[in-house]
Amino acid sequence: MKYLKQVFIIFFISFLGELCNLCVPLPIPAGVYGLLLMLVALCAGIVKLPDVEDAGRFLIEMMPLMFIPGSAGVIEHYKEVMRVLWPFVIAVLLSTVVVMAVTGLVTQHVIRRKSGRWTE
Amino acid sequence: MDGIISGSLFFGLALTFGAYLIGSALHKKVKTPLLNPLITTNVLVIAFLAVSGVSYDTYNLGAKYIGDLLTPATVCLAIPLYRQLHLLKRNARAICCGIAAGVAANVLSIFAVSALAGFEHHVYTTLLPKSITAAIGMKLSEEMGGVAALTMLATVITGAFGYLTAAPLLRLLRVTDPVAKGIAIGTSSHAFGTLKAFEMGEAEGAMSSLAIAAAGLVTVAAVPLAALLL
Numbered sequence: 001m002k003y004l005k006q007v008f009i010i011f012f013i014s015f016l017g018e019l020c021n022l023c024v025p026l027p028i029p030a031g032v033y034g035l036l037l038m039l040v041a042l043c044a045g046i047v048k049l050p051d052v053e054d055a056g057r058f059l060i061e062m063m064p065l066m067f068i069p070g071s072a073g074v075i076e077h078y079k080e081v082m083r084v085l086w087p088f089v090i091a092v093l094l095s096t097v098v099v100m101a102v103t104g105l106v107t108q109h110v111i112r113r114k115s116g117r118w119t120e
Numbered sequence: 121m122d123g124i125i126s127g128s129l130f131f132g133l134a135l136t137f138g139a140y141l142i143g144s145a146l147h148k149k150v151k152t153p154l155l156n157p158l159i160t161t162n163v164l165v166i167a168f169l170a171v172s173g174v175s176y177d178t179y180n181l182g183a184k185y186i187g188d189l190l191t192p193a194t195v196c197l198a199i200p201l202y203r204q205l206h207l208l209k210r211n212a213r214a215i216c217c218g219i220a221a222g223v224a225a226n227v228l229s230i231f232a233v234s235a236l237a238g239f240e241h242h243v244y245t246t247l248l249p250k251s252i253t254a255a256i257g258m259k260l261s262e263e264m265g266g267v268a269a270l271t272m273l274a275t276v277i278t279g280a281f282g283y284l285t286a287a288p289l290l291r292l293l294r295v296t297d298p299v300a301k302g303i304a305i306g307t308s309s310h311a312f313g314t315l316k317a318f319e320m321g322e323a324e325g326a327m328s329s330l331a332i333a334a335a336g337l338v339t340v341a342a343v344p345l346a347a348l349l350l
Contacts, residue, residue: 010192010195010196011192013195014191014192014195017191017195018191026340027256027259027260027263027340028256028336028337028340029191029194029253029255029256029259030191030255031190031191031192031193031194031195031253031255032194032253032255032256032332032333032336032337034191034192034194034195034198035194035195035197035198035201035329035333036198036333037195038195038196038198038199038202039198039201039202042198042199042202043202043205049199049202049203052196052199053199055196056196056199057196057199059189059192059193059196060193060196060197060199060200060318062186062189062193063190063193063311063315064140064157064158064161064315065136065137065140065161065186066186066187066189066190066193067158067187067190067276067279067311067312068136068139068140068158068161068162068165068183068186068187069132069136069179069180069183069184069186069187070187070254070272070276071162071272071276072162072165072166072169072176072179072180072183073176073180073269073272074166074269074272074273074276075166075169075170075176076176076269077269077270077273080267080269080270081270081273084243084270087237087239088243088247088270088273088274089277090233090237091230091233091234091237091239091247092247092250092274092277092278092281093277093281094229094233095226095229095230095233095247095250095251095278096250096251096278096281096282096285096308096309097285097289098225098226098229099222099225099226099229099251099307099308100222100282100285100286100289100290100304100305100307100308100309101289101293101304102221102222102224102225103218103219103221103222103225103300103303103304103307103308103331104218104290104293104295104300104301104303104304105293105295105300106214106217106218106221106222107211107214107215107217107218107297107299107300107303107304108214108295108296108297108300109214110213110214110217110218111211111214111297111299111300112297114213114214
């Protein structure tokens, strides 16, 4: 019964997320709406941590598997992919490194500057 | 071989789970990040389909159900985020600056490479949403005249590469703060990279989950403007 209730809450919030996705004309997926709704529900105390924790941990642990069906779909676009593969891959790799470096350095810089001021 | 099993629901599920078990076992034997279970599982599934001649549609008939669980799993990312909410409150300004800078860096780097390589407009717009979760990125790409399936490919390559390079790259740049690490990983390589953030620790994972949602939303606003550049 414990898991039944946890799964119910998670599925119900996912459903609310889907409703938002269907009603709001923005390209925001149901999961992102659901994440925000779940966060609000937890902060407001409508949902307590023990009400979702175990099933939540299980789903997060299973997450790697959930990417596989979608990414294996690349096989369907084999010809298109081969045509632009190398410049495409290089663009993606370069940009990923730049984004990660810029985000990490800027975030850390602002955190350190703030905590530096506190110690003065 | 496709004929007999073309109506099978559990073939795709069994192949996905089986390949993942093999991938995990391999990862335990050979300790190299290149043999990450996610990457080996993907290669195994694609290789199996290519060799056996089973169509992707047949595979996906059952496998799509595990893919659909991505929505409730994303919802559950709110749980570690809630547990680490104090980090968000304390570092709100740094997090906003970091994500805004990251989204800008994504747009500018894709623009620079596309202009240099002479990509056509639709390749450029296909690449723009590569760093955000595929669920947002594919819709965005279509709206800007890109090719959704290729955006999916770019997103997967981004995620896999972010997963592999996060630890060494951040170490090299001396980014040691858990909040900065998590935000950097989530902004650059969405949910796929977030798996690495969770391997580093719950604070990193929670911040990375937050960045998936926030960077996705900021990108939705930034990409239509960026699409006008090239």
